[in-house]
Amino acid sequence: MLKIDKELCIGCGICEDQCAFAALEVVDGVAEAGENCTLCGACVEVCEPQAITLELEGANLKTDLDSWSGVWVFCEFRKAVLAPVSLELLGIGRKLADSRGVNLGAVIIGSGVGNTADELIGYGADTVYKVDHPDFEVFTEDRYGKILTRLINENRPEIVLAGATAIGRSFIPGVATTLDAGLTADCTGLEVRLEDGALLQTRPAFGGNIMATIECPRSRPQMATVRPKVMKAMEYDDSRQGEVVEVSPKDEELQSRVSVLASVVAEQGNVNIQESDILISGGRGLENEKGFELIRKLADVLDADVAASRAVVDAGWIPYPHQVGQTGKTVAPKLYIACGISGAVQHVAGMQSAEAIVAINRDENAPIFNVADFGIVGDLNEIIPKLIAKLEEQRKA
Ligand SMILES: Cc1cc2nc3c(=O)[nH]c(=O)nc-3n(C[C@H](O)[C@H](O)[C@H](O)COP(=O)(O)OP(=O)(O)OC[C@H]3O[C@@H](n4cnc5c(N)ncnc54)[C@H](O)[C@@H]3O)c2cc1C
16 A cells, blocks of 8 residues: 655655656645555655655565576477467577576476477577476466466566467466566567666557556566567577476376367468468458458469458458457568558557568558558559569569
């Protein structure tokens, strides 16, 4: 709770001005806190006479911050395949660990993990905690959560990163809650503040209109999830040395309240635009569902996959797995061709890491041209058929 010492308070009103939630008011020369207070602590920092203090009862106010050391990455392994985001997280994890001068740990949980654990060392890990047990063949939140929580409690890493994938999103928040730790979801940037080791976690906020940097300075570990394709993996280096620690699950960690009866892949989910080298993306400029026929033709000629803006997914012209952007997928293909897409911030957030961006739009002021490497101003119904004809001609030649 927020405590205001009436003897020390001079009624200057600086706290009132500082409070973003209008929760403080100076009444009769003394500050008073109202119901809107979120315990953010901004007023504590600006109060010169130190009349305001924050007492977070029962919260994870760690007084032993220095005893938490190391950066950890949860590496997702399912159906004998390592999720590519794991390597991307090892890439950023290595940078964070180096800037803190600490070890980079990786945790891999699954069945038949085999040499994948050793490979993680080549991608940047110093220590790999390998949990390899038949009961981890299928993912269940409670089993994964219990063992990861135990490993974190035993080893006390200061930072824990995980992919913002279906699996990461479903069990990492539970781990953070059990540990009473802060968690920032869907980060697009991570840095360490060298003075105090605070993890600066940047992510879009307020519908993608601002980038917010979040820190959890008083709790450990500092936990963040990161979307696939946002960070860059390191080149594999087989000369790197590290240690693989075999971890045996305890009996209670294998207990689960969930039985998985069957696992079915949704038909429309077969496309994985995050793995594509070339994406032809259609927006509302296609005018209707039929417009995607043109997009598919261009995609066929270029051996590409089809992506889309949210406007056309919402309109039902193409299913959700094709959506690029803040509430869709983040993609980083070699080539992204945006056809009839205006370039709203929420769309750009999901494709700006593409190596080359081509935009076709009849509005020369469309914001998509701000991020495009090549822009074609004109009607896509005229331009795309010409492009297809030219490409086919080149292919034949
Ligand atoms: C919280 C939130 C999350 C969101 N998440 C996403 C997201 O994940 N992904 C996403 O895409 N959007 C997202 N949006 C929506 C986003 O703000 C835009 O509304 C959306 O991206 C617009 O889609 P569009 O570019 O296809 O359509 P429009 O903005 O309508 O643009 C159509 C473009 O086509 C051009 N055009 C029209 N006819 C032709 C033609 N014949 N030839 C060439 N050009 C033509 C027009 O000039 C125009 O620039 C989100 C919004 C919010 C509030």
